[in-house]
Amino acid sequence: MSLEKQDLAAPAPSDFIRDIVAGHVAEKKYPQIHTRFPPEPNGYLHIGHAKSICLNFGIAHEFGGVCNLRMDDTNPAKEDIEYVESIQADVNWLIGGWAEKELGLTPAKAPFYASDYFDQIYEFAVALIKKGKAFVCDLTPDQTDEYRRAGKASPFRDRSVEENLDLFTRMKAGEFPDGSRVLRAKIIVDAPNIWLRDPLLYRIKRADHHQTGDKWCIYPMYDFAHCLSDYLEGITHSICTLEFEVHRPLYDWILENLDLPKTLPHQYEFARLSLGYTVMSKRKLMQLVEEKLVTGWDDPRMPTISGIRRRGVTPEALRNFAYNIGITKYNGITDVSVLEHAIREDLNKRSLRRLAVLRPLKIVITNVPAGHVEELDAVNNPEDETAGKRKIPFSRELFIERDDFQEVPPPKFFRLKPGGEVRLKYAYIIKCDEVVKDASGHITELRCTADLDSKTGGATSARKVKGTIHWVSAAHAVDAEVRLYDRLFTVPEPDADGDFRQHLNPHSLEVLTAKLEPSLKDATAATRYQFERLAYFALDKDSGNNLIFNRTITLKDTWAKEAHKAS
Ligand code: ATP
């Protein structure tokens, strides 16, 4: 099924950025629309980045354009090849197959690097110096801040072009210590917009760069490198988040003051994604990883693309989410239930239904002889006829969910109780005759009888009972570690007040040994499963001979139910 095509092609979303692009296409302003997604390789991508990826690649697709993946790698001190590789893997997972088919692009295999332009960016800096529009400044970082805040001119502002050229060349040659000098644009010392107050263009920093090694000891600042990288790649629409709106005059100033021959790119801003019950800044995610509050960047509780993938979410579900939330100019918090809804909708369609018992309670069907095994038919996916059926073994000793039996049941308890009846899914109606306990009063097994005329789908199965529960055959069950993940934080805005770590959910992970129906021995990483009546599950990447399943998401929103109860 071409889900990939379907979810990105139609109906094309509409928002203010797409309206702008559509206007430009109508007036043939550019030969081709060209966007980019420019992550800094200083951490793993998160779901906010997914929104940006879908926007930029989506626009390229809808308007017959191109989109570049570009590593915005101008700050070697914080960057690492590990992050370059994780970004490639994550972009490839999210849109790789789609982009190749729809755009003829393999963005993750051939990313662009801002560092590839260091020579040209250096020459642009020289050009600004020659035009008297940049100067070398010897103020300390603290003094520079102080002067800029006060709207005061640097005492080095009026250096001659010759002196600036000489000093800048020597900065590049490594004659000065780190941080001792910078190159600054000469714009307006007391501009209302602080970004125009002679902003920094280059700094001295001896750091090994993951792409350029030790070739450079000066590195361009983000604001200088970004607009020029956009220009050099022929970007038409440089789309970023709202906090860059105040940088836009600087973006334009740099490009407009270099007498550039090609068409200039323009910057457009949209509201970043903030999602409830999580934190999104790379700094905070890094803190969770470094303080071992999670197992790594790809911990299934993390809002990173790699965490979301490991949890079992599909790229289609994440892309649908990114499309559904829309693009606006207003910052707000997206309810996490919107994401969870997209995940459930996707998994409901594709998951194979399986029987599994998380907290086993043994039952013995006393009127089924020992050694008797019967193969019963079970439906693989009621949402998809083509998924077919499978056989599940039924025998004398079974496991059911401990929760599905109550010795002293509350009213309207339609599962198993002493003397009560329940249907075993795909099998028979059973009756609980006896509760067996150990010396301490703990229930060790139930003794039941099956109504052998009540087989599901059988000629005499018409009799109905109110409850149906899941089960597995004890002798045939396979053991698996199941990891029950829940939200990482207990409040919608963990970073609204004080230390976000105080809101970590102490119950965000529970690990159990479950009993699974035997067909799950052959579970594959590419398949999604619904353990019936429980939740959606996917194999963990570390699953091997010992099966490990991650709970991707519960069948229903238990948080909404809790919130409802509380109010
Ligand atoms: P963070 O602020 O989370 O640390 P960042 O903005 O520093 O992230 P970059 O690697 O610079 O991360 O981001 C790459 C691109 O992704 C930028 O264009 C940025 O605007 C966009 N982006 C980052 N965070 C979000 C978000 N939460 N929602 C939408 N787009 C985002």
Ligand code: MG
């Ligand atoms: Mg950034």
